[in-house]
Amino acid sequence: MITPVPPSYADSARGRMSRLNITTQLAVIIPVGTLLVVLDSQVWWEALVLTLGLLTSILAVVLWARDDIQRFALPLLGTSTAVWTFGALVSGSTTAFYSITVVGPLIVPQLRRHRIPAAVGVVLFVAAAGASRLLVSQGSATSTAFHFVLVPTAVMVVTLGFMFANDAFYRVLEELDEAREHEAELAVARERIRFASELHDIQGHTLHVVKLKTALAEKLVRRDAGRAEEELREIHALVGDTIRQTKELAYAQRRLNLAGELENAKNLFEAAGIRVRIVRTAPTGERAGELLGQVLRETTTNILRHAQAGQVRITLSESGITIVNDGASGDDPPELRGLSTLRDRLAGFGGELTATQADGEFTTAAVVPSEVTR
Incomplete structure (x- = not known):
């Protein structure tokens, strides 16, 4: 700062x-x-x-x-x-x-x-x-x-x-x-906005997942106590991990791991009954992975909260990510504030983020410049 x-x-x-x-x-x-x-x-x-x-x-x-x-x-x-x-x-x-x-x-x-x-x-x-x-x-x-x-x-x-x-x-x-x-002063203001945005990414994502898992555990508590207990353990671990990430963010030590975000998104989609297909065409660099991981996390939260998806396709390349879900409704894409913030953040690195909707599918695509991938 x-x-x-x-x-x-x-x-x-x-x-x-x-x-x-x-x-x-x-x-x-x-x-x-x-x-x-x-x-x-x-x-x-x-x-x-x-x-x-x-x-x-x-x-x-x-x-x-x-x-x-x-x-x-x-x-x-x-x-x-x-x-x-x-x-x-x-x-x-x-x-x-x-x-x-x-x-x-x-x-x-x-x-x-x-x-x-x-x-x-x-x-x-x-x-x-x-x-x-x-x-x-x-x-x-x-x-x-x-x-x-x-x-x-x-x-x-x-x-x-x-x-x-x-x-x-x-x-x-x-x-x-x-x-x-x-x-x-502008740098301080931008840093505060960035901090607030990342805090929203962490807390908003976690709270929504906790909400889903709590609802699932509530349904399972009488039918399958063992599965309900497992969901509660995952909720406990998720909250602990969120506390850790919040501390790392406060001390400017937080780094997103794209592989971890992919695994997390896959587990969340499958827990919500959504089929997932992941395609990786090339390895992604560490810095690009952080930016693309933010896009994946925000998009995952948006799909779980706003879409009625049955299938999600995630395609990863060396410098970009594309996430397509079939749960879009209406003709115009919704205004998603989190994606707008990410669009500005990627633009600051020379990258680009687009969100389009067509034929019942909502596509989020992000590309980072080649110098970021190195």
């Missing part, structure tokens, strides 16, 4: 991913940011402002890795935009955009809606704040536009593109994880 991954495992994986994200990103952001602060600061208060931007970037990375950045989006964006505005209008720092190009791409791709307009807005802000330097700068307009407009805008666009791709990658991973969880 397949079971979903326990939540503690999933939480542990997310925790490891979070630590990996923090480590890899901070390993780049801290050294680069520190180097920019050292190289671009002329006075202590300028270094203080750039350091504030660096600390804001570090905090944003930590919160993003913990999937908690949206709660603090406004203060993070406010601080980083203030640092860039200060750098463009006051200090003339060409690297003050560093903080906004870290914080913005971490926040925008995680917005639930309007992500593209938000991305465009952030890019335009970076360009506009940088362009404002042209109003106060005494230097070359071309150099100012390059360092304060072109470079920061290009860095923001590239970083946003990378983070959008990164976000899409993580969304695909989440969808795959959800798909695996759904697949595990």
Whole structure:
């Protein structure tokens, strides 16, 4: 049986991913940011402002890795935009955009809606704040536009593109994880249906046979006490065997034996006064025997319960079984739920089960693919 991954495992994986994200990103952001602060600061208060931007970037990375950045989006964006505005209008720092190009791409791709307009807005802000330097700068307009407009805008666009791709990658991973969880849930559901079906096969078959043998023993108790006692012993053995099979099913150890099912079907039909003819054209493999044994058991139960048969023919080949009884009534075959379940089970192995009715005969035929017979 397949079971979903326990939540503690999933939480542990997310925790490891979070630590990996923090480590890899901070390993780049801290050294680069520190180097920019050292190289671009002329006075202590300028270094203080750039350091504030660096600390804001570090905090944003930590919160993003913990999937908690949206709660603090406004203060993070406010601080980083203030640092860039200060750098463009006051200090003339060409690297003050560093903080906004870290914080913005971490926040925008995680917005639930309007992500593209938000991305465009952030890019335009970076360009506009940088362009404002042209109003106060005494230097070359071309150099100012390059360092304060072109470079920061290009860095923001590239970083946003990378983070959008990164976000899409993580969304695909989440969808795959959800798909695996759904697949595990479906596997559990299929396993429960299979278990219920096999339990029905065991208990339903046994209870019907017990009913027949009990009725027979009741008729014989006054006429032939010895035969009645033998029937009761068989009932006792049958119930014990059913208990054993139920335990094996519960522990996934149950295996049907086709030869045993054939002998059991023959004895049951003869006890019910039905003539039986068995033809084997080739030996049947173990795995195919299990599947065909299930078909034989279910069909035997259906014949005893629903048909007024006088004769049953069972034909076995290497990859199939055909069971024909002459007790069909009406023109259309009855809807037999057990056979429908077996049809689905065989289809799962690539096999096929058919049930047809014609000229007073009901035919059940099952075929398994060649790879199952090996």
